[in-house]
Amino acid sequence: MNCSFRLFKYDHQLCNDAISKLHGSGSAVPKKITGKYIYTLDAIAAANNRIYGNKILILADYGSQNDVETLFSQVSTDLRYGVGLPQQETVKINVAGAEVEYTQNKVDADGNIVYMNSIFKDFRENVGYDTTLINLKKYVDSESAAKSAGAKNINEDVNGQIVIKYISALVKNVNADPTGYSYYDGSDLTVDNYTLLIMFTKLLPFHDITDNYNNDKYRPYYDHVVDVNEYSPQLGLNIKNFIDAGGNVILGNNVWQKLTSNSGIPNFGYNGIPFYYNNNYQSAETTYAVNKINLLFPSHPILKTCGPNLLLEKPSDINPSVVKNIIVNADASVLATIADPVLAGQPFLAININANGGRAVAINSYLGIVSTNNRGGNREFAKIIFNAIYWCFKINN
Numbered sequence: 001m002n003c004s005f006r007l008f009k010y011d012h013q014l015c016n017d018a019i020s021k022l023h024g025s026g027s028a029v030p031k032k033i034t035g036k037y038i039y040t041l042d043a044i045a046a047a048n049n050r051i052y053g054n055k056i057l058i059l060a061d062y063g064s065q066n067d068v069e070t071l072f073s074q075v076s077t078d079l080r081y082g083v084g085l086p087q088q089e090t091v092k093i094n095v096a097g098a099e100v101e102y103t104q105n106k107v108d109a110d111g112n113i114v115y116m117n118s119i120f121k122d123f124r125e126n127v128g129y130d131t132t133l134i135n136l137k138k139y140v141d142s143e144s145a146a147k148s149a150g151a152k153n154i155n156e157d158v159n160g161q162i163v164i165k166y167i168s169a170l171v172k173n174v175n176a177d178p179t180g181y182s183y184y185d186g187s188d189l190t191v192d193n194y195t196l197l198i199m200f201t202k203l204l205p206f207h208d209i210t211d212n213y214n215n216d217k218y219r220p221y222y223d224h225v226v227d228v229n230e231y232s233p234q235l236g237l238n239i240k241n242f243i244d245a246g247g248n249v250i251l252g253n254n255v256w257q258k259l260t261s262n263s264g265i266p267n268f269g270y271n272g273i274p275f276y277y278n279n280n281y282q283s284a285e286t287t288y289a290v291n292k293i294n295l296l297f298p299s300h301p302i303l304k305t306c307g308p309n310l311l312l313e314k315p316s317d318i319n320p321s322v323v324k325n326i327i328v329n330a331d332a333s334v335l336a337t338i339a340d341p342v343l344a345g346q347p348f349l350a351i352n353i354n355a356n357g358g359r360a361v362a363i364n365s366y367l368g369i370v371s372t373n374n375r376g377g378n379r380e381f382a383k384i385i386f387n388a389i390y391w392c393f394k395i396n397n
Contacts, residue, residue: 053193055139056389058164059184060200067368068164068200071382072136120379127304127387129396134389138162163194167201168230183231186238191245196392198250200367231259236268243272246356248392250385252367253323256281274332274350274362283320284343289313289369290322292339293348300335301396302351302361302387308339310381312369321366322346338364349384361388 060068089106092099124131137160165184189197243249251273256264258279264270270277289312295303312321328334328347336349350362363384370381390396 053191053195054161055194056134056136056162056196056198057189057194058162058198058200059167060164061167064200064368065164067370070370071368071385072162120382123305123379123383123386127396129301129390131386131390133395134393135159135161136389138164167235168232183235185232185234186242187234189238189242189247191242191247194242194247196248196250196389197239197242198367198389199252199255201252201254231266233266236265239265240267240269240271243354243358243360244356246354246358248359249273250361250367250388250392251275251363253321253326253362253364254366255362256323256326272352272354272358273360274329274352275347275364276327276329278325278327280325281323282325284322284324286320287314288320288322288340288342290338290340290343290348290365293336294339295336297333297335301391302349302384303335304383304387304396306383306387307380312365312381321369323364326364332360332362359392359394361392 058068088103090101090103093102094100135157137157139160139162140156140158166182168183239249253275255273256270256275256277258264258281262279264277264279290310291312293308293310295306295308297303298306314321322338322343324343324346326347328350329352332350332352334347334350338344338346338348346364348364352360354360367385387396
């Protein structure tokens with residue numbers, strides 16, 4: 001049997017199912033089963049009814065590890081960083097006859113401390129869709145969970161849907177120089193395993209500051225130029241295949257950064273996503289971060305209950321956070337633009353829905369930049385990320 005299933009990105013089982021249905025229908029089954037027969041018969045229905053994997057892959061680097069945890073602590077009501085941190089409020093008190101501003105823990109009418117996670121709890125309970133349908137904790141297998149039962153990590157759960165992997169990292173031995181890179185090649189990035197890919201990168205890869213400054217292969221992070229060789233040659237292709245197969249993506253703007261090869265991610269192609277790739281993109285100043293956005297379509301599901309004041313933190317290192325001349329693809333829709341005078345009108349948030357049903361969200365910012373007044377309860381950026389995750393899962397519609 002010759003089954004040309006690759007042409008339409010069906011797996012072997014799907015081909016066999018279609019052939020079985022042909023037999024059962026009494027139709028004559030041709031000796032050579034090709035992609036044409038599979039496509040034009042019941043296989044298309046089987047493809048539409050495919051059950052996707054329920055996991056979320058966060059593709060990160062070691063430089064963004066803490067940022068990943070911080071952001072996802074904001075979008076959950078019971079994870080680390082959100083537990084035990086009270087909201088703050090500023091009050092004026094009289095000290096020696098003078099009025100002085102004083103910051104204190106916020107309390108409710110009964111005198112109970114109001115914790116910052118309660119703000120997001122209110123959002124989740126009133127946003128208009130069932131926010132219990134996705135478990136935004138890191139997946140841990142039952143064997144690992146049993147081993148760590150004595151010291152349970154509240155960020156992890158056997159039913160968690162978040163899987164974090166790293167694009168590349170230095171392979172380092174104790175008391176020895178680095179020996180090279182380890183890579184993630186995306187070989188498991190299929191719609192059978194994952195519903196959503198979130199690209200969450202800022203540095204590629206993480207470099208220890210103790211590395212030899214003059215060694216070009218292992219430059220320290222503060223003088224690091226992204227090298228195309230830090231990507232597995234297969235990663236870009238597997239991301240492309242994931243999108244082509246109907247996978248959903250949320251992409252921070254470092255996906256469009258220019259590598260030392262004067263190009264973007266190798267073998268990716270940049271098709272089916274909201275922003276066009278251009279190796280002449282320019283970044284805003286490293287001291288700039290988005291404060292306010294214009295909500296062009298405030299009723300869109302991704303912007304549900306979101307306000308315009310993001311108050312994002314300025315980058316903590318030399319890496320800029322915003323592209324100031326990013327180009328939107330013709331089939332994409334811009335949901336929000338930057339409202340700050342310095343970059344007024346520049347696209348901030350754009351989406352597109354591909355012909356295969358896959359959804360793509362592009363954000364013109366590093367995804368790890370959280371609001372400066374987190375302790376005061378601002379969660380607008382986290383709300384956008386949260387809504388986008390549920391929109392990609394087709395729960396928030």
